[in-house]
Amino acid sequence: MSAKFKEKLASALFGFTAAVSILAVALICLFLFLNGVPALADIGLPEFLFGSTWQPSSGIYGIFPMIVGSIYVTAGAMIVGVPTGLLTALYLSRFANAKIAQFLKPGVELLAGIPSVVYGFFGLMIIVPFIRTSMPGNGFSLLAASLLLGVMILPTVITVAQSALDAVPRSYYEGALALGADHERSVLQVVVPAAVSGLMASVILGVGRAIGETMAVVMVAGNQVQIPTSIFEGVRTMTANIVLEMGYAADLHRGALIATGVVLFVFILLITLLLNLIKRRSEI
Amino acid sequence: MAKLEYHSEQKASPKMSVKDLNLYYKDFQALKSVNLDFPAHQVTALIGPSGCGKSTLLKCLNRMNDLVAGCQITGTVFLDGQDAYKEVNVNDLRRRVGMVFQQPNPFPMSIYDNIAFGPRTHGIKSRSDLDVIVEQSLRSAALWDELKDRLKKNALSLSGGQQQRLCIARALAVKPEVLLMDESTAALDPISTAKIEELVGELKDSYTIIMVTHNMLQARRVSDRTAFFLLGEMVEMGPTEILFSRPREKRTASYVSGEFG
Structure with missing residues (x-):
């Protein structure tokens, strides 16, 4: 040859x-x-x-409650997962000693490897009963979905944020120390701002992960087609809508579910676009 | 005559000094019982081939070696007669003993914020005070006229030479007493280097300067005193002119004449 x-x-x-x-x-x-x-x-x-009514049997297809549901659940997951994830990344990158990091890092990676149905099962057996006994409602709720999804996005947020923090040149940190700043100030005032575009990317990837998650959400969210008025009420996301009804849907009903997929796709597209925008801005 | 000069130097009390300093990186001994005085308001150059310990010694003076895992130190570093490792808080030490690194390392923020970072760290919050410090520091680093209209610009947009002078200005902004320069012109072009050398000449009136350089001509041009290092040992220390023209040690003589490097 x-x-x-x-x-x-x-x-x-x-x-x-x-x-x-x-x-x-x-x-x-x-x-x-x-x-x-x-x-x-x-x-x-x-x-x-x-349209706020979804009644396939009467031929009414309005997915507004599901769009709102997806946004609520994603926002709830952000509230739970983003602060936790970013602070964990900061801890792993700049504060944890080698021994602790040695345990934590594989732990975080393991979190990413757990199948979502297992997460769902955990939510079903632990989170939902806990909410049912100690808070209003039957437990299947926006709150349950948010808590569970918040944990599920942790590995994404942590790994991306940590690599952003690790990529900050050592010379910035040393420069700050050499001016008499202590470790905390050097990290928080110099290293973190230098990593800000990567940290934003980690959050956006987390959003993408949360909005697309299906199985675990279906298992704990209650799935009522409604715009919830409190975090203890049930909620149905776009992904849940598709997976719950696809098995028996036909004709226009089936088309409407696929169209729900189109809407979801557009959401993901926007998120990806935003991510690229941030990446490009940080390169200038 | 040489003897007389050595004698007169010993009388003035040094700004910084090291006594019996040994430093180990794990099993490797990087500094071997170094004794050295750094007189106030003078430029002291540390010269020697790569790996001789000159940068390591410099990093002992503001405790940047603390960051290196497995680094162990015995002996004493004095700042104004105080033990820099025991009697001075490490952050105070680093404020009083500023450092300019080999690679310019401005923070990825505005020129103004770069210089204001140090003063803010040490509790100066008022905008008008910071404005004054920023201007003074930039003037001291001969940068004010070049940059006064672009203080809000990102410091990373400056040229390498400007970045390094910005780093000097940033170091001066916390009103240090000693300025350590770790081969601070090694990454720069000849014109930028000349500017920084000129700056060092002006700064020594107000600061005690200790510089590491692998450029013997630079040591000759800029420094008042020079210490020659070899394999972790301080071989010889003296007034720069004498060390270069009439060294006492044979090893110094062969190094400064360029026989090895």
């Missing part, structure tokens, strides 16, 4: 493997839009997005 041929072969192979992932995204897009858009046209975009 000539060297030139080998080179061409290698380049073709790598090109093909790269194309597979692009193709997968393209096919998913195509599927979503081909199946979702006709339903959207049938229902009418404003009615679909802002």
